Amino acid sequence: MQIQDLPNGAKWVPKYLDRTEQEALVEEIRQIAKESPLFIPKMPKTGKPMSVRMTNCGPLGWVTTKERGYRYQATHPETGKPWPEIPKVLLDLWKTLADYPHQPQACLVNFYESSAKMGLHQDKDEEDFAAPVISISLGDTCLFRIGGESRRDPTKSFKLESGDIMLLTGKSRMAFHGVDRIYPGTSTLLKQEGRINLTLRRVGGSGV
Ligand code: SIN
């Protein structure tokens, strides 16, 4: 395993998952999306739809609506059902990489079509910032951008490929980050063009 250090303590592990592991994980995500369909998240206040589609697994899921903004909840906003469990392979991955004594509580599943992107933002809807955020990329390559704790801090961009892991830990836990673009057709992992990103997170205080 080759870990590359990025500014502010962020870590990038290229090709952490091999092709077979990626295929198995995509199959698990397909099952999750069957039970817990992808939905189109809406920006708070404006109600503008985001370009990614999302779902979750784990005890809690991240959702956003025009009326109630960003939050974590135990049920799917459309079906009202609890989110499916986090696949074991992801719990194992967290155990290996997170350096944190408790399991993740939320796994956000983002699906990017070829034209989707995600603006610069901080992950700050959690109460527990001691735990890292671990992100896993599957499918087409994307251009990922990461800066510092202020929106005005300089940013660095690099390409995340299928199987790559990114760890937002230490100071980088609160770093602004986003996805500027997808490079369609750069991976054959998914049946269609696009990219899946999974983010594992702790939401509440330790012991929850
Ligand atoms: C996110 O910040 O929620 C997603 C990041 C990514 O897609 O790599």
Ligand code: FE2
């Ligand atoms: Fe994020």
